[in-house]
Amino acid sequence: MMKDVVREQAQEQTQAGLVTVRRAVTDLLRQFGMTTMFGNPGSTELGLFLDFPEDFHYVLGLQESVAVGMADGYAQATRNAAFVNLHSAVGVGHAMGAIFTAHKNRTPLVITAGQQSRAILPFDPFLFSSQATELPKPYVKWSIEPARAEDVPLAIARAYYMAMQPPCGPVLVSVPADDWGRLCEPVQARRVSRSIRPDAAMLDRIGRRLDAAQRPALVLGAAVDRDEAWDEVVALAERHRAAVWTAPMSGRNGFPEDHPLFAGFLPAARERIVGLLSGHDFILALGAAAFAYHIEGEGPHIPPGSELAQIVDDPNTLAWAPAGTAALGSVRAAVRDLLQRPEPPRRDDPPRRAPAPRAEPTPLMSVAYVLQTLAETRAPDSIIVEEAPSARPVMQRYLPILQSETFYTMCSGGLGFGLPAAVGVALGKPERKIIGLIGDGSSLYSIQGLWSAAQLKLPITFLILKNRSYAALREFAPVYGFTPADPLHGVDLPDIDFVSVARGMGCGAARVSDPGALAGALREALDVSAPFLLEIDVA
Known part of the structure; x- marks a missing residue:
């Protein structure tokens, strides 16, 4: 009954030129081309979803960092800011690693975080954020909790323009739970230049x-x-x-x-x-x-x-x-x-890069052999979303990137980007084949992204390079004085069955350890039009 009264009042006020904050924000997002939302909602965010527009699409991540990772990939693929909805202080806290990566990636994200209702904020209520604008700093370009509910749409407009201005990056707007139903004036999107011409x-x-x-x-x-x-x-x-x-x-x-x-x-x-x-x-x-x-x-x-x-x-x-x-x-x-300058003097070509030696099959496959086979199997315009730090130097020799916008990884060095970002890139480029090239250790930071891929039925092939360890740390240990005889704690990852994990989340899956079967397994995995995970045993 109360909800019907609120709707009737809102309709009357709409006729007078006012709309709810919720309506003003969704109308504004539509003008910005931001009708896809990413999030993991909590109680303080539910007000946004009342009368949710039919032309909007909500993409659920099973953890906040997964939601931000998907939004990061989507924003990069579409070249437009992505909208993310997080849950108050705990949700922003869960997402901070992914926000840090978006900051380093220069990815434009408009992040809204829930806040408790204004009327109870003086009493330190349950699930409120005591310093909502300070929590994500310094890894957002700007953050605000508007002084009035009526200012929320203008704050989100400003957030969009700031996120999209070079250098692009994430911004955050904290929105109290009762603001969404308040009345305000509509906000029209403006044209804001994003190009900086050098001196x-x-x-x-x-x-x-x-x-x-x-x-x-x-x-x-x-x-x-x-x-x-x-x-x-x-x-x-x-x-x-x-x-x-x-x-x-x-x-x-x-x-x-x-x-x-x-x-x-x-x-x-x-x-x-x-x-x-x-x-x-x-x-x-x-x-x-x-x-x-x-x-x-x-x-x-x-x-x-x-x-x-x-x-x-x-x-x-x-x-x-x-x-x-x-x-x-x-x-x-x-x-x-x-x-546009005049032609320079003719120069000789620099020395050519030496080709990588041919990788040969071994009983326990090398990463080089796997990536060489993938390079020979995949379509040149397929998109690689990578997070396999120990394999990256090998990838740079055996898996050449040949076209624009066919490679994404994180600039931050923090793990958890690659798997959900592959989901976001697939949403942003639905006509392309997406290959998530992920290390086994990296995948576990955001493995829940497999569920989102399965629910969305996206054509992603996840390749898990399974070396059963945080191999990058083993390679880095000598820098800090470790010898091969010194024990290195906390780097082994035994007894993880990625095929079972993937199937449990709704993805098809298979395992390959025989080098003679690798090319066929890759072809089959890449031909599947739904999410598929191939676990590859490597040395």
Whole structure:
């Protein structure tokens, strides 16, 4: 009865030009093209879903980090902010690892978090967030709990514009439970520019130095593919006959890895970067930090006698860069301007990257053999969503990425992104085959995403590289003084049956350990039009 009265009052007020906060927000989201919501709701969020619009789609994750991971993949695939709904303080807390990854990925997310009703906030009620705007910091660009219910739609509009402005990233709006039914004025979406053109004088300086270089190199970061600059960067490299490297810890690829100018991947270690870039007199980093390190190092940041320039859309990245000229702005706009310059002097091609040696089958398959077979089996335009840290150096040799927007991983180093992100990418690109290439240890941070994939009937093939350990830690241990004889605690993962887990969540599944059966098993798994998990035993 009370609900009917509220609806009648809302209808009367709507005729007077006012609508409920709920209606204003969903109308605004529709204008933004954000009719898919991701979440794991609690009691304080239920008010959003009363009279839920028929053209909206709610994607349920069985844990908040899974919901954010799916939204991250979806936002990257659609190039638009994704809407996420989390439960008060505990839900945001559960999701913080995924929010951190979205922050590092530069993924635009509009996150709403529930809050208890305003009338009982003075009494520290159950399930309220005492410092809702502070909880997600510093990994959101902006956070707010509006002072009035009537301000919620405007806050969400501002959140969208901020999330989409370079550098993109997550934002958070805390919404008290009783705000959704209050009345407010509708909000119309505005057109807000998202392109930053680099300073012309600085870009001319970089262009002149690039033209004069004898042995230039390009270092590409994730922003190249995020900014749809793949084709322009290929043209720039070919014009200057520049060697092309992928920056350390890059979550996207920006160049075809079978191209004669592709030189390889830079590691996150200072001395090794300097060694690999030695011989280049000018280094231009595009959409990349110069440089991301994982371990401490010594000496110069670039080879002696070389010069560094950087074009990126994040002023903070430019501020901490240890050396070089820097320009702030869109990679695509900058490269297009550089391509308008007169033709540079003709240069010889840099040395070609040596091909990887052929991986041969062994009784317990190597990761190289598995990824080599996958490269020979998959369609070139299929999309790899990867989270297998110990396998990544091998992947970079045996599983080349050949097209734009066909590779996603996390820029953060935190685990739990890959499996739910594959679900989000599949939702955002329904016409494409999605391959989730996941380590067994990584998968367990967000294994609940299999259920979401099964419920949505998405064409994802999950490949679990099962080495029964956190293998990346074994490889990293010598950096901290471990010898092969020293025990390493907490890295073994025995006795996990991923086939049973997948079937229990509604996915088809199989296991392969025989190298002679691998190619056939991959073909069958990739041909399935529903979610399917293939557990692959590797050394």
